[in-house]
Amino acid sequence: MEKDGPSESEDFIRARIRKDLKSGIKEPITRFPPEPNGYLHIGHAKSVCLNFGIAEEFGGTCNLRFDDTNPSKEDVRYENAIKDDIRWLGFQWKDRIYYASDYFEQLYEYALKLIAEGKAYVDDLSAEEIREYRGTLSEPGKESSSRQKSIEENLRLFQAMRKGEFEEGQYVLRAKIDMTSGNMNMRDPVMYRIIKKPHTRTADSWSIYPMYDWAHGQSDSIEGITHSLCTLEFEDHRPLYDWFIEQLGIYHSRQIEFARLNLSYTVLSKRNLMKLVREGFVDGWDDPRMPTISGLRRRGYTPESIKDFCRKIGITKQDSVIDVELLEHSIREDLNKRAQRAMVVLNPLKMTIVNYPEGGEEGLDAVNNPEDLSMGKRKVPFSKELFIEKDDFMENPPKKFYRLSPGSEVRLRYAYIVRCVGFERDPVTGEVNEVHCEYDPETKGGNTPDGRKVRGTIHWVCAKNASRVTVRLYDRLFTVPNPVSDKKKEFTEFLNTDSLQTLTDCAAEPALGNSPAETNYQFERKGYFIFDSVDSKPEEPVFNRTVSLRDSWSRHLGGKTA
RNA sequence: UGGGGCAUCGUAUAACGGCAGUACAGCGGACUCUGGAUCCGCUAGUCUAGGUUCGAAUCCUAGUGCCCCAGCCA
Numbered sequence: 001m002e003k004d005g006p007s008e009s010e011d012f013i014r015a016r017i018r019k020d021l022k023s024g025i026k027e028p029i030t031r032f033p034p035e036p037n038g039y040l041h042i043g044h045a046k047s048v049c050l051n052f053g054i055a056e057e058f059g060g061t062c063n064l065r066f067d068d069t070n071p072s073k074e075d076v077r078y079e080n081a082i083k084d085d086i087r088w089l090g091f092q093w094k095d096r097i098y099y100a101s102d103y104f105e106q107l108y109e110y111a112l113k114l115i116a117e118g119k120a121y122v123d124d125l126s127a128e129e130i131r132e133y134r135g136t137l138s139e140p141g142k143e144s145s146s147r148q149k150s151i152e153e154n155l156r157l158f159q160a161m162r163k164g165e166f167e168e169g170q171y172v173l174r175a176k177i178d179m180t181s182g183n184m185n186m187r188d189p190v191m192y193r194i195i196k197k198p199h200t201r202t203a204d205s206w207s208i209y210p211m212y213d214w215a216h217g218q219s220d221s222i223e224g225i226t227h228s229l230c231t232l233e234f235e236d237h238r239p240l241y242d243w244f245i246e247q248l249g250i251y252h253s254r255q256i257e258f259a260r261l262n263l264s265y266t267v268l269s270k271r272n273l274m275k276l277v278r279e280g281f282v283d284g285w286d287d288p289r290m291p292t293i294s295g296l297r298r299r300g301y302t303p304e305s306i307k308d309f310c311r312k313i314g315i316t317k318q319d320s321v322i323d324v325e326l327l328e329h330s331i332r333e334d335l336n337k338r339a340q341r342a343m344v345v346l347n348p349l350k351m352t353i354v355n356y357p358e359g360g361e362e363g364l365d366a367v368n369n370p371e372d373l374s375m376g377k378r379k380v381p382f383s384k385e386l387f388i389e390k391d392d393f394m395e396n397p398p399k400k401f402y403r404l405s406p407g408s409e410v411r412l413r414y415a416y417i418v419r420c421v422g423f424e425r426d427p428v429t430g431e432v433n434e435v436h437c438e439y440d441p442e443t444k445g446g447n448t449p450d451g452r453k454v455r456g457t458i459h460w461v462c463a464k465n466a467s468r469v470t471v472r473l474y475d476r477l478f479t480v481p482n483p484v485s486d487k488k489k490e491f492t493e494f495l496n497t498d499s500l501q502t503l504t505d506c507a508a509e510p511a512l513g514n515s516p517a518e519t520n521y522q523f524e525r526k527g528y529f530i531f532d533s534v535d536s537k538p539e540e541p542v543f544n545r546t547v548s549l550r551d552s553w554s555r556h557l558g559g560k561t562a
Numbered sequence: 563u564g565g566g567g568c569a570u571c572g573u574a575u576a577a578c579g580g581c582a583g584u585a586c587a588g589c590g591g592a593c594u595c596u597g598g599a600u601c602c603g604c605u606a607g608u609c610u611a612g613g614u615u616c617g618a619a620u621c622c623u624a625g626u627g628c629c630c631c632a633g634c635c636a
Contacts, residue, residue, distance in 0.1 A: 009576050009584095035636055070635065127634055134632055138564050141632090172634055182565035184632050193634035212636045233630055236566045257567085259629095264573085270636090312585065314575055316568090319629050323573050326586050336599060371599070402597070411595055446595045457595045525596045553597040 011315035013050070013256055017058060017227060028060035029226045032086070033100075033216070035067040036079040036200075038270035039285040039292045042306065042327070043261040045089060049310040050229060050258070052091040063223055064093035068101050069215045071199040079200075081285070085293035089303045100215045101201045103222055107210050108162065110218060110248055111173060111191060115154045119247055120191060121146055122157040123174050130172070133179070134187050140180035141187045147176060161194060164207035168194045173208075177243065185240045189213055217241040220253035228253045231260040232317065261313065262321040265476040266291045267483055267491055281495060282477075288532075288544050289477045289499050299474065300520055300530030300546030305334040321482060328547045335520055335528045335546065340368050340375065343413065343459040344508040344523040344543075346471055348387035350434045350463065353418065356384040361464070364445065366414045369522075380509050382415050385463040387507040389525075392458045393435050395423070400556070402456030404435065411457040413524065417443040459524045467513035470542045471529065473501040508541075515541060525549065 010018070017028050030051040034040065040048075055062035064086065068074050086093070114120040123146040125133065135141030149157075161171055173192040181187055191214040198204045217240075220228045228241075235257045245252050262268060267276075268291055276282045276290070286294035296306065309330040313322050343366070363379035388404070397405040404410045409419045418437035426433045442449055446457070477499050483491040512521075517533035527548035536542040 011575095033636090037636085067636065073635075130634075131632075136564085136632055139632095140564085169634070184565075186565095187632085190634050195634085209634095211634075216636085232567070234636090236631055238566090259568085312574085316575075318568055318574090320574060323586065326574075329586060332598090341596080367595095370596080400597090413595060448595090454595080456597085459596075522596085522598085525598070527598095549596075549598050551597070556597080 011258075012317070013227070013229060013258060013315055014054065014057070016256065017054060020226070021058065025226050027226075028054055028058050029063070029224055030054055030060065030229060031063040031065050031098075031220065031223065031225050033065045033067045033219075034082050035070070035073070036075060036082060037070075037073045038078060038274055039081050039294060040085045041268055041270075041273060041290075041292045042263060042296065042309075043268045043291075045293060045306050046261045046310050046313070046315075047229070047231075048086060048089060048091060049307055050315060052086075054227070054229075060226075061096060062091075062093065063096045063098055063225070065098040065100065065219060065223070067212070067216065067219075068099050068199070068201060069210050069212065070195070071197045071209065072195055074200060076200050081294065085297075088297060089293065089306065098219075098223060099201055100210070100219050101199060103215070103219050104202060104206055104210070106222060107215060107218055110250075111158065111214075112155070114175065114247060115158060115173075116151060117247070118151055118176065120173055120175050121149055121154050122161065122171050123188075124171055127169060130190070134184065135179070137184070143179050144174075144188070146174075147188075158192075161192065161208050162206070164196065166194055168196055170194065175214075175240075175244070177240075183236050183239055185213065185237050186243070189240060213237055213240050214244065217244050217253065217255070218248070218250070220255075221245055221248075221251045224251060225253040228255045230255060230257055232257050232319070233260075257317065258315050259317055259319055262319075262482075263291060263327065264321050264324045264481040265478050265483075266324065267478070269484075272484070272491060275492070276477075279492070281492060286534075288472070288474055297518075298530075298532065298534070299544055300335075300528055301331050302334050302338075302520070305331040308334065324476065331528070331547055332550070335522065337371050338369075339520045339522040339528055341366070341370070341524050342509055342512055342521045343380065343461055344469070344471070344506055344512065344526065344529075345387040345389050345459065345461045345466075346473075346503055346506050346523075346526060347390040348461075348505065348507045349390040349393060349432070351386045351388045351418075351460070352434060352436050353384050353386070353416075353439045354421065354436050355438045358384060360384060361462075364414050378511065380414065381462040381465045382412075383462050383464055386412070386460045387463055387466060388412075388435070388458055388460045393420070393423070393432065395432060398557075403458055404437075404456070409454055411443075411446050411454045412439075412460045413457050414446050415444075415460065416440060416446070417448065417454050459526075461507040461509055463507070465510045466507035467510050467541070469506050469508045469512060470540055471503045471506045471545065472532070472542065473503065473545045475499050475501070504540075512543075513541060514538075515543075520546070522549075 288299035368375040416439040422436040483494040515531035528546040529543040
């Protein structure tokens, strides 16, 4: 199922795969290897799209493999969340779900083999000693005296390690490579350490656990992974990846590295995201401000928009920071085509139509989505008293203000043209709290039979029928493009204190009183919103703002977001 | 002279010895019952210095800048 035509340019990994396909490899087998110690974020989505995407495009397969080699950090709840997220993105692993722990026995056999060949040894150095012996970036390390142990002694000790005869930290198994290598990973890397904790899948059957470098490549090989795609920081692990496979003489998977995703105005590492959650800066991994898949989902992002974003950013080896506006562009583009429109007044200001009959009411036709007429129409109620947006009225408007002001005309969307004939103030605050308008009955539906041009159109909600809803306006979580670039400051110092604004008195057209879960809307002139089924109550529906509409007026005024 | 990697508009990303293109952002205009969307246009780039070549973002040499590595994390 290759894409036809060379019109679309190909990233270097797909080009490499295409080349390998011509020289022997039958089909690409990739894998997505999360460690179940945190939630997936948009950076993982890049990897998911790459690995599963390649499998789809080239008629291969992609395995889901949990890298569960460290029981002191991992948990099943993360595993379940990860599976949910991948499924939600729209990818399937079918029966191809694996665990590094599936291979513990095989890995152990492999280790025995290396020991028997004098290529690995049991070391009794302490963690600190190992660090000291490793040397520094510019000085070679020195060899542990354990290197001299006999094969028999190593075998005996390693078997005893497995049996749990030693304490944590007492011994490790190391590969015997080269303590003078310029590549730190080759300075006799640790293969196994003793961890006396139960594992979620193997329970207490092991007291030694393989390190990443030892587990990963061999797992790839066992599964017949043709292309093992990982991020740049593993580039200098590749010689070790290759060394193990070559010493063992097993199937040679190939590791290829690409640049991880960085997004402006956010942080994208599990460690930092974990900190935001643990220290209560956000309301959990799925807080709509989080760049996690579950957070984006709750924020109103669609799988399609995320996949489109991943396609747009491409795959390269260049460290880069993607502007978060590109992500916002992807969701706007998607939702513009699909989101049902609704009228919701976020900051209500009462409007009375002075010449509209007392007690009168009518239903007006509104288009559900001007971009997709097949989505039909709906009736919205109209009567003498309405709510409009506070900032759609100005007593002393600046130039080019097309909305309502004393004496001016504006169109009430899908309703009538109205003219402002007066307003009232709150006697205490002096704030305008009601506007009076006259409507033109000839302009029903918002048309102007006389051909007159009315520049401004504003949204409104019938006061009598309005659903009272809560709306949460989200803004970027950080105030600076790269919160982790300042090495002297903790990234949490750059948290945006206004990243969440909750409006509890919004007036929505009646239909929104009972929205289905996870329904995307466009609140006309305001932005895209999604019904939040976690925090909504029957008497108080909650909507999260996914992203605002582009707003050339506020940019004109020099503001950023409303 | 520790090892590894990367340098193209503001941000990303193409061009694989032959017109430096695309997207986002920005700016201007058209259109509009969403100051949305759409459409049109503009601005703006090959890290530096040499070299090879009819021709270099691309090949060579030398430099410069940035990123990663000293977990019994992944």
